[in-house]
Amino acid sequence: MGSIWITDIPRPELTDVEKIGPSITNVEHLCSYNWIESFTPTIAVPGCPPLWSPPQTPRKVAKDSGLIYIAQNAFRHPESPLEPLFRSLYTEKPAYNIHQVDLITDRNNVRKLLSFVNPNLSRNGLEPFTIEIETTSNTAIFGRAESETHTFIGPHDFRGYGHEFEKGFTTTQVSGSTGHHRIISYNLGDLKFIVRYETDAYVEALKLQPQSVGSGHEDFLNMMENLSLSRPQTYSRLATESKLVVQRKGKLVPINSTLEIKTRVSHKPFNIQDVLPQLWVSQTPNLVRAYHNGGTFGLPEVKDVTCEIAEWERNHATDIGRLVVLVKGIMRVVRENGGNAVVKYDGRSDSLAVLKREGSRMLPDDLYLKLGDETGPTETVESNSRKTTLKIGDTFHNVDISSIPYLSAFIRFQRLSQPQNAEFIHGDIALFDVALRGLVSGYRQCFRSLRGDIPQYHTLCETYDFLGVDVLAGQSIDNIFADLRACKTDYQLEYKRYRAVMGDKCRARDAAFRLLFLIIHGEFSDENKDPAKVYNAVLFIVSHPGTFKQGTRIAVRSVFEERFVVSTKQRSQLDRWKKGNTTNSSGDEKTTEDESDEPYLSDES
DSSP: OOOOEEEEEEOOOGGGSOSSOOOEEEEEEEEEEEEEOOSSOEEEEEEOOOEEOOOSSOEEOOOOOEEEESSHHHHHOTTOTTHHHHHHHHHHOTTOOGGGOSEEEEHHHHHHHHHHHOGGGSTTOOOOEEEEEEEOSSOEEEEEEOSOSEEEEOTTOOOOSHHHHHHHHEEOOSTTEEEEEEEEEEEETTEEEEEEEEEOEEOOGGGSOOOSTTGGGHHHHHHHHTSOOEEEEEEEOSSTTOOOEEEEEEOOOOGGGEEEEEEEETTSOOOGGGTHHHHHHHTOOEEEEEEEETTEEOOOOEEEOHHHHHHHHHHTHHHHHHHHHHHHHHHHHHHHTTSEEEEEEOSSSSEEEEEEOOSSOSSOHHHHHHTTOSSOOHHHHHHHHTEEEEEETTEEEEEEGGGOHHHHHHHHHHHHHOTTOOOEEEOOOTTHHHHHHHHHHOTHHHHHHHTTOHHHHHHHHHHHHHHTOOSSTTOOHHHHHHHHGGGSOEEEEETTEEEEEOOOHHHHHHHHHHHHHHHHHOOOSOTTHHHHHHHHHHHHHHTOTTTSOHHHHHHHHHHHHHHSOOOHHHHHHHHTTTSSOOOOTTOOOOTTOSSOOOOSOSTTO
16 A cells, blocks of 8 residues: 655745845754674764875775665664664763754755755756655654665776775774764754764864864864774663664764865866755865876865855855745644655655655654653554563573564463563574564565575574564465565556656565575475576566665575576576676765766765
Protein backbone atom coordinates (compact mmCIF):
# COMPACT_ATOMS: atom_id res chain seq x y z
CA MET A 1 0.00 0.00 0.00
CA GLY A 2 1.39 3.40 -0.98
CA SER A 3 1.80 6.41 1.29
CA ILE A 4 -1.26 8.60 1.85
CA TRP A 5 -1.03 11.99 0.16
CA ILE A 6 -1.70 14.93 2.51
CA THR A 7 -1.17 18.05 0.42
CA ASP A 8 1.15 19.88 -1.97
CA ILE A 9 3.20 22.86 -0.85
CA PRO A 10 3.88 25.27 -3.74
CA ARG A 11 7.15 27.06 -4.30
CA PRO A 12 6.90 30.36 -2.38
CA GLU A 13 6.27 33.31 -4.67
CA LEU A 14 8.41 36.44 -4.62
CA THR A 15 5.45 38.37 -3.20
CA ASP A 16 5.42 36.13 -0.14
CA VAL A 17 8.54 37.68 1.36
CA GLU A 18 10.03 41.07 1.92
CA LYS A 19 12.80 42.48 -0.25
CA ILE A 20 15.24 42.34 2.67
CA GLY A 21 15.57 38.71 3.72
CA PRO A 22 16.78 37.29 7.03
CA SER A 23 20.44 36.71 7.87
CA ILE A 24 22.14 33.99 9.85
CA THR A 25 22.99 35.32 13.31
CA ASN A 26 24.13 34.01 16.71
CA VAL A 27 26.24 31.19 15.30
CA GLU A 28 27.32 28.78 18.05
CA HIS A 29 29.35 25.58 17.92
CA LEU A 30 27.50 22.95 19.96
CA CYS A 31 29.35 19.66 19.57
CA SER A 32 31.15 17.34 17.16
CA TYR A 33 32.05 13.72 16.66
CA ASN A 34 33.98 11.32 14.44
CA TRP A 35 32.70 8.02 13.14
CA ILE A 36 35.11 5.24 14.10
CA GLU A 37 35.65 2.13 11.97
CA SER A 38 33.99 -0.62 14.00
CA PHE A 39 31.40 -3.33 13.53
CA THR A 40 29.37 -1.77 16.35
CA PRO A 41 28.23 1.82 15.56
CA THR A 42 30.85 3.93 17.37
CA ILE A 43 31.49 7.67 17.57
CA ALA A 44 34.26 9.66 19.25
CA VAL A 45 33.17 12.89 20.98
CA PRO A 46 34.26 15.62 20.39
CA GLY A 47 36.47 13.97 17.78
CA CYS A 48 38.60 16.13 15.51
CA PRO A 49 38.72 16.83 11.78
CA PRO A 50 41.89 16.05 9.82
CA LEU A 51 44.63 18.70 10.03
CA TRP A 52 45.38 20.63 6.83
CA SER A 53 49.04 19.69 6.21
CA PRO A 54 49.88 20.11 2.52
CA PRO A 55 53.24 19.00 1.12
CA GLN A 56 55.81 21.62 0.19
CA THR A 57 56.06 20.49 -3.42
CA PRO A 58 53.49 19.38 -6.04
CA ARG A 59 52.20 15.88 -5.44
CA LYS A 60 50.54 13.28 -7.65
CA VAL A 61 47.74 11.29 -6.02
CA ALA A 62 46.00 8.12 -7.14
CA LYS A 63 42.50 8.26 -8.56
CA ASP A 64 39.68 7.65 -6.11
CA SER A 65 38.66 4.02 -5.55
CA GLY A 66 36.95 1.77 -3.05
CA LEU A 67 34.16 2.56 -0.60
CA ILE A 68 32.79 6.12 -0.74
CA TYR A 69 30.19 7.37 1.72
CA ILE A 70 27.12 9.19 0.47
CA ALA A 71 25.36 9.33 3.86
CA GLN A 72 27.71 7.88 6.46
CA ASN A 73 25.37 8.40 9.41
CA ALA A 74 22.75 6.23 7.73
CA PHE A 75 25.37 3.75 6.54
CA ARG A 76 26.81 3.15 10.00
CA HIS A 77 23.66 3.55 12.08
CA PRO A 78 20.66 2.87 9.83
CA GLU A 79 18.26 2.40 12.75
CA SER A 80 18.66 6.06 13.77
CA PRO A 81 20.99 8.20 11.62
CA LEU A 82 20.16 11.27 13.71
CA GLU A 83 20.96 9.68 17.08
CA PRO A 84 24.71 10.58 16.98
CA LEU A 85 23.76 14.27 16.73
CA PHE A 86 21.80 14.08 19.99
CA ARG A 87 24.30 11.82 21.81
CA SER A 88 27.21 14.11 21.04
CA LEU A 89 25.14 17.15 22.01
CA TYR A 90 24.16 15.77 25.41
CA THR A 91 27.68 14.44 25.96
CA GLU A 92 29.18 17.91 25.58
CA LYS A 93 26.20 19.93 26.82
CA PRO A 94 24.13 17.75 29.20
CA ALA A 95 21.84 20.63 30.21
CA TYR A 96 21.20 21.95 26.71
CA ASN A 97 17.64 23.28 26.31
CA ILE A 98 16.42 21.67 23.10
CA HIS A 99 12.96 23.25 23.48
CA GLN A 100 14.29 26.60 22.26
CA VAL A 101 15.13 25.03 18.87
CA ASP A 102 12.65 25.13 15.97
CA LEU A 103 14.42 22.85 13.49
CA ILE A 104 17.05 20.09 13.74
CA THR A 105 18.43 19.00 10.38
CA ASP A 106 21.39 18.00 8.26
CA ARG A 107 22.88 20.66 6.01
CA ASN A 108 21.97 18.45 3.08
CA ASN A 109 18.24 18.96 3.66
CA VAL A 110 18.56 22.75 3.80
CA ARG A 111 20.45 22.72 0.51
CA LYS A 112 17.75 20.61 -1.12
CA LEU A 113 15.03 23.02 -0.02
CA LEU A 114 17.13 26.00 -1.10
CA SER A 115 17.56 24.48 -4.55
CA PHE A 116 13.80 23.96 -4.75
CA VAL A 117 13.26 27.64 -3.90
CA ASN A 118 15.75 28.71 -6.57
CA PRO A 119 16.93 25.98 -8.98
CA ASN A 120 19.78 28.23 -10.14
CA LEU A 121 21.46 27.69 -6.77
CA SER A 122 22.05 24.03 -7.60
CA ARG A 123 24.79 23.20 -10.06
CA ASN A 124 22.53 20.86 -12.00
CA GLY A 125 19.23 22.60 -11.33
CA LEU A 126 16.21 20.68 -10.08
CA GLU A 127 16.72 17.13 -8.78
CA PRO A 128 14.30 14.76 -7.01
CA PHE A 129 14.69 14.43 -3.24
CA THR A 130 12.98 13.10 -0.13
CA ILE A 131 13.04 14.43 3.45
CA GLU A 132 11.54 12.58 6.41
CA ILE A 133 9.95 14.80 9.07
CA GLU A 134 8.78 14.46 12.64
CA THR A 135 7.45 17.26 14.81
CA THR A 136 6.85 17.66 18.54
CA SER A 137 5.11 20.58 20.20
CA ASN A 138 8.20 22.78 19.90
CA THR A 139 10.70 21.22 17.51
CA ALA A 140 10.76 19.74 14.01
CA ILE A 141 13.27 17.09 12.96
CA PHE A 142 14.19 16.82 9.28
CA GLY A 143 15.76 13.45 8.54
CA ARG A 144 17.82 12.84 5.45
CA ALA A 145 16.47 10.09 3.19
CA GLU A 146 18.72 8.61 0.49
CA SER A 147 18.22 5.47 -1.57
CA GLU A 148 21.98 4.86 -1.40
CA THR A 149 24.16 5.42 1.67
CA HIS A 150 27.45 4.57 -0.04
CA THR A 151 28.95 3.61 -3.34
CA PHE A 152 31.96 1.61 -4.49
CA ILE A 153 34.41 2.89 -7.09
CA GLY A 154 35.89 -0.11 -8.87
CA PRO A 155 39.40 -0.34 -10.26
CA HIS A 156 38.13 0.40 -13.78
CA ASP A 157 35.91 3.34 -12.77
CA PHE A 158 36.95 6.98 -12.66
CA ARG A 159 35.34 9.55 -10.35
CA GLY A 160 38.20 12.00 -9.92
CA TYR A 161 40.88 12.52 -7.26
CA GLY A 162 39.08 14.34 -4.44
CA HIS A 163 39.18 11.68 -1.75
CA GLU A 164 42.81 10.74 -2.38
CA PHE A 165 43.69 14.45 -2.37
CA GLU A 166 42.32 14.71 1.16
CA LYS A 167 44.42 11.76 2.27
CA GLY A 168 47.58 13.26 0.79
CA PHE A 169 47.06 16.85 1.97
CA THR A 170 45.62 16.33 5.46
CA THR A 171 46.64 14.35 8.56
CA THR A 172 44.14 12.25 10.52
CA GLN A 173 43.90 13.28 14.17
CA VAL A 174 41.64 10.52 15.52
CA SER A 175 42.68 6.91 15.06
CA GLY A 176 40.19 4.85 13.08
CA SER A 177 38.20 7.91 11.99
CA THR A 178 36.10 7.72 8.84
CA GLY A 179 34.61 11.22 8.96
CA HIS A 180 34.17 14.27 11.22
CA HIS A 181 30.71 15.75 11.80
CA ARG A 182 29.93 19.06 13.47
CA ILE A 183 26.74 20.46 14.95
CA ILE A 184 26.09 24.21 15.15
CA SER A 185 23.12 26.39 16.00
CA TYR A 186 22.05 29.76 14.65
CA ASN A 187 19.08 32.00 14.12
CA LEU A 188 17.60 32.51 10.67
CA GLY A 189 14.78 35.02 10.78
CA ASP A 190 12.62 34.06 13.75
CA LEU A 191 13.64 30.39 13.57
CA LYS A 192 16.42 28.71 15.51
CA PHE A 193 18.23 25.97 13.62
CA ILE A 194 20.51 23.13 14.69
CA VAL A 195 22.49 21.97 11.66
CA ARG A 196 24.76 18.93 11.29
CA TYR A 197 27.37 18.71 8.54
CA GLU A 198 30.67 17.03 7.69
CA THR A 199 33.91 18.99 7.76
CA ASP A 200 36.83 18.22 5.46
CA ALA A 201 39.67 19.54 7.62
CA TYR A 202 40.88 22.33 9.87
CA VAL A 203 43.86 24.65 9.77
CA GLU A 204 45.92 25.62 12.79
CA ALA A 205 44.53 28.75 14.40
CA LEU A 206 47.87 30.59 14.26
CA LYS A 207 47.76 30.51 10.46
CA LEU A 208 44.37 32.27 10.30
CA GLN A 209 43.32 35.85 10.75
CA PRO A 210 40.82 36.40 13.63
CA GLN A 211 37.21 35.87 12.58
CA SER A 212 33.89 36.90 14.07
CA VAL A 213 32.20 33.55 13.45
CA GLY A 214 31.73 31.70 16.73
CA SER A 215 33.52 34.50 18.59
CA GLY A 216 31.83 33.81 21.92
CA HIS A 217 34.13 30.89 22.70
CA GLU A 218 37.25 31.61 20.67
CA ASP A 219 39.68 32.20 23.54
CA PHE A 220 38.72 28.92 25.17
CA LEU A 221 38.68 26.99 21.89
CA ASN A 222 41.99 28.35 20.73
CA MET A 223 43.49 27.30 24.03
CA MET A 224 42.08 23.82 23.45
CA GLU A 225 43.86 23.72 20.10
CA ASN A 226 47.16 23.35 21.95
CA LEU A 227 45.99 20.43 24.09
CA SER A 228 46.84 16.88 23.10
CA LEU A 229 44.11 14.48 22.09
CA SER A 230 42.42 13.06 25.15
CA ARG A 231 42.61 9.40 26.12
CA PRO A 232 39.45 7.62 25.01
CA GLN A 233 36.87 6.68 27.61
CA THR A 234 34.24 4.41 26.12
CA TYR A 235 30.68 4.20 27.33
CA SER A 236 27.66 2.79 25.56
CA ARG A 237 23.98 2.06 25.86
CA LEU A 238 23.16 5.61 26.88
CA ALA A 239 19.54 4.63 26.36
CA THR A 240 18.10 1.21 27.09
CA GLU A 241 17.61 0.48 23.40
CA SER A 242 20.60 2.38 22.02
CA LYS A 243 23.19 0.40 20.10
CA LEU A 244 25.46 3.40 19.65
CA VAL A 245 28.83 3.36 21.42
CA VAL A 246 30.30 6.73 22.44
CA GLN A 247 33.97 7.37 23.14
CA ARG A 248 35.37 10.45 24.87
CA LYS A 249 38.15 11.17 22.45
CA GLY A 250 39.51 14.11 20.46
CA LYS A 251 39.75 17.86 20.97
CA LEU A 252 37.65 20.94 20.30
CA VAL A 253 38.31 22.84 17.07
CA PRO A 254 36.85 26.35 16.64
CA ILE A 255 34.55 27.14 13.73
CA ASN A 256 36.93 29.69 12.27
CA SER A 257 39.56 26.97 11.79
CA THR A 258 37.36 24.66 9.71
CA LEU A 259 37.61 24.47 5.95
CA GLU A 260 35.99 23.00 2.88
CA ILE A 261 38.09 21.34 0.16
CA LYS A 262 37.23 21.39 -3.54
CA THR A 263 39.26 19.80 -6.32
CA ARG A 264 38.97 20.49 -10.00
CA VAL A 265 40.85 19.62 -13.18
CA SER A 266 43.06 22.56 -14.16
CA HIS A 267 41.32 23.36 -17.46
CA LYS A 268 37.93 23.84 -15.73
CA PRO A 269 38.03 27.10 -13.73
CA PHE A 270 36.25 26.87 -10.39
CA ASN A 271 33.21 29.09 -9.85
CA ILE A 272 32.99 29.94 -6.17
CA GLN A 273 29.27 30.69 -6.55
CA ASP A 274 28.70 26.93 -6.86
CA VAL A 275 29.93 26.26 -3.32
CA LEU A 276 28.82 29.40 -1.46
CA PRO A 277 25.29 28.07 -0.67
CA GLN A 278 26.90 25.07 1.00
CA LEU A 279 29.36 27.19 2.97
CA TRP A 280 26.56 29.58 3.96
CA VAL A 281 24.35 26.85 5.44
CA SER A 282 27.18 25.55 7.65
CA GLN A 283 28.95 28.91 8.09
CA THR A 284 32.25 27.33 7.06
CA PRO A 285 34.66 30.28 6.69
CA ASN A 286 37.62 28.76 4.80
CA LEU A 287 37.94 27.21 1.35
CA VAL A 288 40.68 25.29 -0.43
CA ARG A 289 40.48 25.17 -4.21
CA ALA A 290 42.94 22.63 -5.58
CA TYR A 291 43.60 22.18 -9.30
CA HIS A 292 45.23 19.14 -10.84
CA ASN A 293 46.62 17.95 -14.14
CA GLY A 294 46.24 14.19 -14.45
CA GLY A 295 46.15 13.85 -10.66
CA THR A 296 49.17 16.05 -9.98
CA PHE A 297 48.23 18.91 -7.66
CA GLY A 298 50.11 22.14 -7.14
CA LEU A 299 50.30 24.02 -3.84
CA PRO A 300 46.75 25.13 -2.94
CA GLU A 301 46.14 27.81 -0.33
CA VAL A 302 43.50 28.27 2.33
CA LYS A 303 41.31 31.26 1.51
CA ASP A 304 39.12 33.08 4.00
CA VAL A 305 35.75 33.42 2.23
CA THR A 306 33.66 35.03 4.99
CA CYS A 307 33.28 38.20 2.91
CA GLU A 308 32.11 36.21 -0.09
CA ILE A 309 29.60 34.31 2.08
CA ALA A 310 28.23 37.58 3.50
CA GLU A 311 27.92 39.03 0.00
CA TRP A 312 26.16 35.90 -1.24
CA GLU A 313 23.68 36.21 1.64
CA ARG A 314 22.92 39.84 0.72
CA ASN A 315 22.51 39.02 -2.96
CA HIS A 316 20.13 36.13 -2.22
CA ALA A 317 18.03 37.80 0.47
CA THR A 318 14.81 37.00 -1.37
CA ASP A 319 15.72 33.32 -1.78
CA ILE A 320 16.58 33.05 1.90
CA GLY A 321 13.31 34.69 2.87
CA ARG A 322 11.42 32.24 0.68
CA LEU A 323 13.37 29.38 2.29
CA VAL A 324 12.16 30.46 5.75
CA VAL A 325 8.57 30.70 4.45
CA LEU A 326 8.88 27.20 2.97
CA VAL A 327 10.36 25.66 6.15
CA LYS A 328 7.58 27.19 8.27
CA GLY A 329 4.95 25.91 5.84
CA ILE A 330 6.35 22.37 5.94
CA MET A 331 6.48 22.33 9.74
CA ARG A 332 2.94 23.66 10.02
CA VAL A 333 1.47 21.09 7.62
CA VAL A 334 3.26 18.18 9.27
CA ARG A 335 2.32 19.34 12.77
CA GLU A 336 -1.34 19.67 11.74
CA ASN A 337 -1.37 16.15 10.27
CA GLY A 338 -0.10 13.98 13.10
CA GLY A 339 3.52 15.14 13.27
CA ASN A 340 4.92 12.36 11.09
CA ALA A 341 5.32 12.85 7.33
CA VAL A 342 7.63 12.71 4.36
CA VAL A 343 8.25 15.48 1.84
CA LYS A 344 8.95 14.38 -1.72
CA TYR A 345 9.99 16.37 -4.76
CA ASP A 346 9.84 14.82 -8.22
CA GLY A 347 12.37 17.17 -9.84
CA ARG A 348 9.87 18.64 -12.29
CA SER A 349 6.88 20.31 -10.64
CA ASP A 350 6.53 23.60 -8.76
CA SER A 351 5.43 22.01 -5.50
CA LEU A 352 6.50 19.60 -2.78
CA ALA A 353 4.27 16.60 -2.02
CA VAL A 354 3.63 15.91 1.67
CA LEU A 355 2.68 12.31 2.47
CA LYS A 356 2.06 10.31 5.63
CA ARG A 357 5.27 8.71 6.81
CA GLU A 358 5.28 4.98 7.52
CA GLY A 359 7.72 2.96 9.57
CA SER A 360 9.54 3.41 12.89
CA ARG A 361 10.30 6.75 14.52
CA MET A 362 13.63 8.45 13.99
CA LEU A 363 15.06 8.40 17.53
CA PRO A 364 15.30 6.15 20.60
CA ASP A 365 12.51 6.75 23.12
CA ASP A 366 14.63 8.55 25.72
CA LEU A 367 15.47 11.31 23.24
CA TYR A 368 11.78 12.04 22.66
CA LEU A 369 11.55 12.75 26.37
CA LYS A 370 14.26 15.38 25.88
CA LEU A 371 12.14 16.87 23.09
CA GLY A 372 9.09 17.05 25.35
CA ASP A 373 7.26 13.97 24.05
CA GLU A 374 6.34 12.37 27.36
CA THR A 375 4.53 9.34 26.00
CA GLY A 376 6.55 8.22 23.01
CA PRO A 377 5.10 5.98 20.32
CA THR A 378 2.61 3.38 21.57
CA GLU A 379 3.82 0.80 19.10
CA THR A 380 7.37 1.19 20.39
CA VAL A 381 6.28 0.66 24.00
CA GLU A 382 4.40 -2.45 23.01
CA SER A 383 7.40 -3.74 21.08
CA ASN A 384 9.81 -3.09 23.95
CA SER A 385 7.58 -5.00 26.39
CA ARG A 386 8.26 -8.19 24.42
CA LYS A 387 12.04 -7.87 24.60
CA THR A 388 14.20 -10.03 26.83
CA THR A 389 17.78 -9.43 27.92
CA LEU A 390 20.02 -12.47 27.59
CA LYS A 391 23.71 -13.13 27.30
CA ILE A 392 24.89 -15.02 24.23
CA GLY A 393 28.57 -15.85 24.38
CA ASP A 394 30.21 -12.78 25.92
CA THR A 395 27.63 -10.24 24.75
CA PHE A 396 24.33 -9.07 26.22
CA HIS A 397 21.45 -8.61 23.78
CA ASN A 398 17.97 -7.17 24.18
CA VAL A 399 15.88 -9.41 21.93
CA ASP A 400 12.27 -9.76 20.87
CA ILE A 401 12.27 -13.53 21.33
CA SER A 402 8.82 -13.86 19.75
CA SER A 403 10.52 -13.59 16.35
CA ILE A 404 13.11 -16.29 17.19
CA PRO A 405 11.41 -19.64 17.98
CA TYR A 406 14.53 -21.35 19.34
CA LEU A 407 15.28 -18.58 21.86
CA SER A 408 11.62 -18.34 22.78
CA ALA A 409 11.65 -22.04 23.69
CA PHE A 410 15.01 -21.66 25.46
CA ILE A 411 13.80 -18.80 27.67
CA ARG A 412 10.54 -20.61 28.44
CA PHE A 413 12.48 -23.70 29.54
CA GLN A 414 14.86 -21.58 31.66
CA ARG A 415 11.94 -19.90 33.43
CA LEU A 416 10.31 -23.23 34.19
CA SER A 417 13.46 -24.98 35.38
CA GLN A 418 14.99 -22.04 37.28
CA PRO A 419 12.18 -19.61 38.19
CA GLN A 420 14.39 -17.80 40.69
CA ASN A 421 17.04 -17.02 38.08
CA ALA A 422 16.57 -13.62 36.39
CA GLU A 423 19.63 -13.93 34.15
CA PHE A 424 19.52 -15.91 30.92
CA ILE A 425 22.83 -17.16 29.53
CA HIS A 426 23.40 -19.10 26.31
CA GLY A 427 26.57 -20.28 24.69
CA ASP A 428 28.01 -18.54 21.64
CA ILE A 429 25.93 -18.66 18.47
CA ALA A 430 27.90 -18.06 15.27
CA LEU A 431 27.17 -14.65 13.72
CA PHE A 432 24.27 -14.06 16.08
CA ASP A 433 24.87 -10.29 16.04
CA VAL A 434 24.58 -10.27 12.24
CA ALA A 435 21.49 -12.48 12.31
CA LEU A 436 19.85 -10.20 14.89
CA ARG A 437 20.68 -7.12 12.87
CA GLY A 438 19.00 -8.68 9.86
CA LEU A 439 15.87 -9.46 11.88
CA VAL A 440 15.62 -6.01 13.45
CA SER A 441 16.68 -3.76 10.56
CA GLY A 442 16.03 -5.87 7.47
CA TYR A 443 17.90 -8.77 5.90
CA ARG A 444 19.70 -6.34 3.57
CA GLN A 445 21.86 -5.45 6.58
CA CYS A 446 23.44 -8.91 6.36
CA PHE A 447 25.07 -7.96 3.05
CA ARG A 448 26.45 -4.83 4.66
CA SER A 449 27.92 -6.84 7.52
CA LEU A 450 29.44 -9.74 5.56
CA ARG A 451 30.13 -8.10 2.19
CA GLY A 452 31.75 -10.71 -0.09
CA ASP A 453 32.70 -13.36 2.51
CA ILE A 454 30.88 -16.35 0.98
CA PRO A 455 31.66 -18.97 3.70
CA GLN A 456 30.20 -16.59 6.26
CA TYR A 457 26.91 -16.51 4.35
CA HIS A 458 26.67 -20.28 4.68
CA THR A 459 27.30 -19.95 8.42
CA LEU A 460 24.70 -17.20 8.73
CA CYS A 461 22.07 -19.26 6.92
CA GLU A 462 22.83 -22.19 9.25
CA THR A 463 22.36 -19.83 12.23
CA TYR A 464 18.99 -18.66 10.96
CA ASP A 465 18.00 -22.29 10.42
CA PHE A 466 19.20 -23.19 13.94
CA LEU A 467 17.23 -20.30 15.46
CA GLY A 468 14.09 -21.39 13.62
CA VAL A 469 13.74 -18.04 11.84
CA ASP A 470 11.43 -18.22 8.84
CA VAL A 471 13.59 -16.16 6.50
CA LEU A 472 11.59 -17.02 3.39
CA ALA A 473 8.22 -16.35 5.11
CA GLY A 474 6.57 -18.80 2.72
CA GLN A 475 7.83 -17.00 -0.39
CA SER A 476 8.53 -18.90 -3.60
CA ILE A 477 11.09 -17.87 -6.19
CA ASP A 478 8.29 -16.07 -8.07
CA ASN A 479 7.40 -14.02 -4.97
CA ILE A 480 11.04 -13.14 -4.38
CA PHE A 481 11.49 -12.03 -7.98
CA ALA A 482 8.43 -9.77 -7.65
CA ASP A 483 10.02 -8.14 -4.58
CA LEU A 484 13.30 -7.68 -6.46
CA ARG A 485 11.45 -5.77 -9.16
CA ALA A 486 10.00 -3.44 -6.53
CA CYS A 487 13.16 -1.32 -6.87
CA LYS A 488 11.88 0.11 -10.15
CA THR A 489 10.08 3.46 -10.34
CA ASP A 490 6.34 3.25 -11.01
CA TYR A 491 3.70 5.85 -11.88
CA GLN A 492 0.31 6.22 -10.21
CA LEU A 493 -2.65 8.34 -11.28
CA GLU A 494 -3.59 10.73 -8.46
CA TYR A 495 -5.93 13.65 -8.78
CA LYS A 496 -5.94 13.63 -12.60
CA ARG A 497 -2.18 13.51 -12.90
CA TYR A 498 0.49 10.84 -12.76
CA ARG A 499 2.85 10.92 -9.81
CA ALA A 500 6.18 9.14 -9.91
CA VAL A 501 6.42 6.55 -7.12
CA MET A 502 10.05 5.79 -6.40
CA GLY A 503 11.00 2.15 -6.24
CA ASP A 504 11.32 0.40 -2.88
CA LYS A 505 15.00 -0.48 -2.81
CA CYS A 506 14.90 -1.68 0.79
CA ARG A 507 12.27 -4.27 -0.13
CA ALA A 508 14.35 -5.36 -3.13
CA ARG A 509 17.53 -5.69 -1.07
CA ASP A 510 15.76 -7.73 1.60
CA ALA A 511 14.50 -9.96 -1.21
CA ALA A 512 18.06 -10.41 -2.47
CA PHE A 513 19.02 -11.98 0.85
CA ARG A 514 15.94 -14.20 0.79
CA LEU A 515 17.06 -15.37 -2.66
CA LEU A 516 20.53 -16.13 -1.29
CA PHE A 517 18.97 -18.10 1.60
CA LEU A 518 16.71 -19.98 -0.82
CA ILE A 519 19.70 -20.95 -2.96
CA ILE A 520 21.73 -22.17 0.03
CA HIS A 521 19.02 -23.77 2.19
CA GLY A 522 15.86 -23.96 0.11
CA GLU A 523 14.22 -26.82 -1.71
CA PHE A 524 12.85 -26.60 -5.25
CA SER A 525 9.72 -28.38 -6.39
CA ASP A 526 10.55 -28.27 -10.08
CA GLU A 527 14.18 -29.12 -10.80
CA ASN A 528 13.77 -28.09 -14.45
CA LYS A 529 11.95 -24.73 -14.25
CA ASP A 530 13.10 -23.41 -10.86
CA PRO A 531 16.85 -23.22 -11.69
CA ALA A 532 15.97 -21.06 -14.71
CA LYS A 533 13.86 -18.80 -12.49
CA VAL A 534 16.69 -18.55 -9.97
CA TYR A 535 19.11 -17.64 -12.75
CA ASN A 536 16.80 -14.86 -13.97
CA ALA A 537 16.57 -13.48 -10.44
CA VAL A 538 20.35 -13.62 -10.04
CA LEU A 539 20.84 -11.90 -13.40
CA PHE A 540 18.40 -9.17 -12.33
CA ILE A 541 20.48 -8.47 -9.20
CA VAL A 542 23.80 -8.56 -11.05
CA SER A 543 22.51 -6.22 -13.75
CA HIS A 544 21.17 -3.55 -11.35
CA PRO A 545 24.23 -2.06 -9.63
CA GLY A 546 22.26 1.10 -8.85
CA THR A 547 20.17 -0.91 -6.38
CA PHE A 548 22.38 -3.85 -5.35
CA LYS A 549 25.89 -3.12 -4.15
CA GLN A 550 28.94 -5.05 -5.27
CA GLY A 551 29.05 -7.27 -2.17
CA THR A 552 25.43 -8.30 -2.73
CA ARG A 553 25.97 -9.06 -6.39
CA ILE A 554 29.11 -11.10 -5.71
CA ALA A 555 27.49 -13.09 -2.90
CA VAL A 556 24.31 -13.96 -4.79
CA ARG A 557 26.16 -14.97 -7.93
CA SER A 558 28.70 -17.04 -6.00
CA VAL A 559 26.14 -19.16 -4.13
CA PHE A 560 24.17 -19.60 -7.38
CA GLU A 561 27.26 -20.98 -9.14
CA GLU A 562 27.97 -23.24 -6.15
CA ARG A 563 24.56 -24.92 -6.24
CA PHE A 564 23.60 -24.99 -9.90
CA VAL A 565 25.26 -26.02 -13.14
CA VAL A 566 25.79 -22.78 -15.04
CA SER A 567 25.70 -22.94 -18.82
CA THR A 568 28.22 -21.15 -21.00
CA LYS A 569 25.52 -18.74 -22.19
CA GLN A 570 24.39 -17.97 -18.65
CA ARG A 571 27.95 -17.33 -17.49
CA SER A 572 28.53 -15.04 -20.45
CA GLN A 573 25.44 -13.02 -19.55
CA LEU A 574 26.54 -12.72 -15.92
CA ASP A 575 30.07 -11.76 -16.95
CA ARG A 576 28.75 -8.80 -18.93
CA TRP A 577 28.16 -7.06 -15.60
CA LYS A 578 31.49 -7.80 -13.96
CA LYS A 579 33.19 -4.64 -15.14
CA GLY A 580 31.99 -1.23 -16.25
CA ASN A 581 28.21 -0.93 -16.26
CA THR A 582 28.29 0.06 -12.57
CA THR A 583 26.63 3.41 -12.90
CA ASN A 584 25.50 4.76 -9.56
CA SER A 585 21.93 5.82 -10.21
CA SER A 586 21.86 8.21 -7.28
CA GLY A 587 25.27 9.69 -7.94
CA ASP A 588 27.80 10.79 -5.38
CA GLU A 589 28.79 14.29 -4.50
CA LYS A 590 31.59 14.08 -2.05
CA THR A 591 32.46 17.75 -2.06
CA THR A 592 36.10 17.14 -2.82
CA GLU A 593 35.04 15.23 -5.94
CA ASP A 594 35.95 17.24 -8.98
CA GLU A 595 34.39 15.04 -11.65
CA SER A 596 30.94 14.56 -10.11
CA ASP A 597 27.95 16.51 -11.37
CA GLU A 598 25.39 15.30 -8.82
CA PRO A 599 24.25 17.83 -6.19
CA TYR A 600 24.05 17.48 -2.41
CA LEU A 601 24.43 13.71 -2.21
CA SER A 602 27.28 13.30 0.28
CA ASP A 603 27.56 13.87 4.00
CA GLU A 604 29.58 16.96 3.20
CA SER A 605 26.74 18.54 1.24
